[in-house]
Amino acid sequence: MIRTAIRLTPTIAFPFFEKRNVNDYNKLHEPEPQTANSGLDRVKKMFQRDEFEEVSVELHNVIQATLSGAFIGACFGGFLKSREAYVKFIERNQATAFTSTIQAKKQLQDYVTIRFAKGAVHWGWRLGLFTGCFSLITTVIAVYRGESSLIDYVMAGALTGGIYKANLGVAGTIVGATVGGVLSAFGGLLILNILKITGVSMEDVRRVLYNIKLAREDQYNQVLEKSAKEKHDNLTRHHDKLISEKGEKKIEEIS
Template sequence: MSATQEQPDDQAPRGIVSEIDRPVDFSQIAVLQNETGWDRLRTMFDLSSGFGPELELVKTGVGIGIVLGGLSGGLNYAKQAKMNYIRQNEANYYLKPKEAMREMQDKMALEFFRGGFKLGWRMGLFSGIYVLGTVSGLTYRNKFGIAEHVASGAVAGLLFKINLGVKGSLAGLVVGGLLGLVSGTTMCVGTKAFGVTVPEFRYWQHNYWMKEYNEKKAKWDKKRKKELSSAAEESQEQKAETT
């Protein structure tokens, strides 16, 4: 059997076919064919076995947003604290350099944590909303697209700037939507270039490959037992005829 042909259900299993060599269209696999968009979303938000692969992506996005936002906000606030201290304490900075340096470092550290917290949780929230909306959209539609990126980015941007009033919220909505457009376009191009699909991702990450393998193995075992039973009956009949 060539590597480009799918193994029939009634043949003995040849082991688990590798992800790279599997030639079939994942959306046509029996265990995935009858799923609806709501079925996929229910599976995504099923927490009976902990976070699934989709929610793990959301958790990772939140973590990255917190880290990047914390570092960005912390460094910016620390830099501003240094400049403000030098400007406000120029005499002490030169007359008592050691004390001034220690005091300045204390203020920079305090402002670093203050700025990191202030921007970190907001970036984490922005990233979480964006990734959750995007992953939910592609899971429901069962394909990578741009619309869910634009919508999620717009909502996240709106909430990120909501404290600035109507104008700030609208600006955040527009900027978030544009960022989502760029991100979605990049992802669509990348996934098409590498041949990655949502059904394929779900097939491997949700262990549907094991379900399919077990189903095929059960069919083969049933057929094999039937063949062995028929062979045993024929053997007994032949013995009876010879006697």
Template sequence: MPSSVCIMEDPPVDRLTSPILKKYYPCPNASPGYFSLRHKFRSLFQLPRIHASELPVQQNKPVSPADALTAAAESLQKKVVQNKSLISEVEIQQFLSSETGSDRLKRMYTKDVDGFQSPELWFIGQSLLKICGMTFLITSYIGGKHGGEKFAKENQATAFRTQFQASRLRNDHVVLAGMKSGFIWTYRVGIFSSIFLFLSQSIAVYRNKSSVMEYVIASGVTGSLLKANLGPKGMMSGGVFGSLMGLVGGTLIYGFMLMTNETQEQRHYWNIQKYLEVQRELNKGGD
């Protein structure tokens, strides 16, 4: 190899001045600092070397089915012992058989240990928020459209000084009419939805069963209350109309619950399982 070519293997830094370095690294322009920096740079990308003699030897021994079953049972027992908060099916069924409808209603309107609302109240709040938001958007758009048509009809013979003035007055009228219509309808739909959701959820929680009946009752009672200012006849007609609407809507909602496995029984089962786990964790922490 010519003397002007430098070998690219890096020697230890403490041997840069040895005579052997000049034999294997015949690079006259290379300095100890060059090898030191290059050695540090390459050391960042070095991977550990593992020799075949260092690998553990795996011995494949035949395992009988009895030994495998025993090992699986021991592993499961260890997991159960480690996880003290594991709730069995028997404990859940015992709790469900011992509770009453009043207990379920009380738990529905009571916050948990972390200060959060019950899943039923959370569902009611989220549903009201979505219903009111959609109602405001739809009714404000319709009200603004009708307001613009009303403004154009009432001011056909009005002479405005400029086109900008006419456009500005029309836009103001559209915005005000839309906001007014949106707030009025959101208020009405919000009251109806609140009474309907609270009644239907309370009946389902008390019975611990999902059906069409709670929606029919809730809609009938809500319709009667909203028509109370019209007297007994108005309340009766409102109750009948509300019950028919509840029958149609309740059938759709109940069918959707069955398809998604989100009935009251299933949701209450999951909530009780979580409730018992939290109670066991609290008792374990207190001990």
């Protein structure tokens, strides 16, 4: 009965019941063959560098997710605290006598800037740590299992939520794990449905992001190489000009 329900259930609504359709066409590239035999070997390979001392595709995306979470948290916390600081400064200093308008603006700017920095630090490292833990756990489970499914998000959300609220005791840990698991389930369903509709997999998304990073580094290296060549050519021409004007000297003749 369960198998019949699973077979008749539309996979676009519940993509975690089965894998991608066999008729789905991979528009990005053919999946790379798995060189690691077991899930543990794949996890070990995820944390190893390649022959070019580059991190793996999965670990690169975890790092990018952590940095993005920290950046978004810093912006959110900074803007939130700076707005609160502006309102509080105006309310507290309505009857304050300042020597000049410049002094009032300077104190306001200093107060808002300090509160912005505190809010950015307060929210930045928390959201970065939370995002990094969630992304790392999700990626490790997916790499170990060899595929992405809803269970990855539920387990990662429950573990991350429990760890985040561990300082509140056993009750706080349970509540955090429950809330994290439920929210991650909704988020996982949304992500998996989007992937199902577009016909790509999470591995495709990770590899595309990694290729973008490689392309950006390649463009940066080309600009540096071009700049270095131009500087070297100018330096060489200047050196040749000095040699032609003053002539060559031996080391013993140089005082």
